[in-house]
Amino acid sequence: MKMIFIIKWRRATEQEEDTTTTLWLNKLEASGYRLTAPRRAVVKVMAQSHFILDPTQVFLESRRSCSSLGLVTVYRTLEKLEELGLIQRVHREDGCHSYIAAGQGHQHLLICSSCNKAEYFSGDDLAPLIESLGAELGYEIKDHWLQLFGICSQCQQKNKASEQIQGTE
């Protein structure tokens, strides 16, 4: 049974959404890629989503504004957006990948295990740990992952509500 998540949350005002989308389209164009209807549709979805989305979800969502869209084109467009640093790949607990608009600078993600909403945060201070570990174990440490998983406040409320309903049965 595959879960399909419908995106209803908007990131910002219409105006701001258009700004981000336009920015990304400009960057695509400036990098020598052509602006086509399928690409516009995928960019619009990725530039606006607050959720981590896997390729199939991006496909379903983007097809709403480009009905001829194929899944293959989604893969290819996501590849280009990642290459340009506009989105980043998120490693999910189940091993699959999802994507989300890239954060600025070095940031990490806090992801809701229930609805897949994601928040960036910084402020982790791993530098001392990495330095002393590298020295101690003789590793040249190149990269690190830090990702937090939890339940967002909205999903907590939903869960409470459903528990109450079950309690009255």
Next chain:
Amino acid sequence: MKMIFIIKWRRATEQEEDTTTTLWLNKLEASGYRLTAPRRAVVKVMAQSHFILDPTQVFLESRRSCSSLGLVTVYRTLEKLEELGLIQRVHREDGCHSYIAAGQGHQHLLICSSCNKAEYFSGDDLAPLIESLGAELGYEIKDHWLQLFGICSQCQQKNKASEQIQGTE
């Protein structure tokens, strides 16, 4: 000043290796599973490896002591070992899974991107970060991943050596 605790992997002696393997086999048996040649082979490989191994690697390695072994049995055995907490799944950079003997308590991994050797470490102090983030963003944080990637000292030396060889050409 943060305290860092390093737990080094020690090359186990033959005797210790056998001990670990036996321990795991006992746990399997105690859990109601039968001890068969294919399972012994997989357990032996997993109980002794200092490297993260994907199912195919486990298969190739284990088949050396059980030539009739099938890949499917490797998947099924790894599933049981994970269920018993003897091994843990490692999320790799490329999205695939590997497995390694489980660490004791809450630990994290430092993995060599070149040879896949892995070291456990603890001493990350993420509790304050997690607490303040949870409060600030309204998340109930349930879990976190921290994984470091780098190049181990042996691979660094190999790389240097091959650079020198290339330099003389």
Next chain:
DNA sequence: CTCCCTGCAAACTGTTTGCAAGTAC
């Protein structure tokens, strides 16, 4: 002797590639 376990083959999922038709510039 019984039930669990195994290997094979086939199904399945997520992703990539080859290609002819279509389209941005």
Next chain:
DNA sequence: GTACTTGCAAACAGTTTGCAGGGAG
């Protein structure tokens, strides 16, 4: 008009499932 893009179909890789034969206890 040219070269890049697209969607389809098929190939691919990793993983899971159905099943009949085989082996542990």
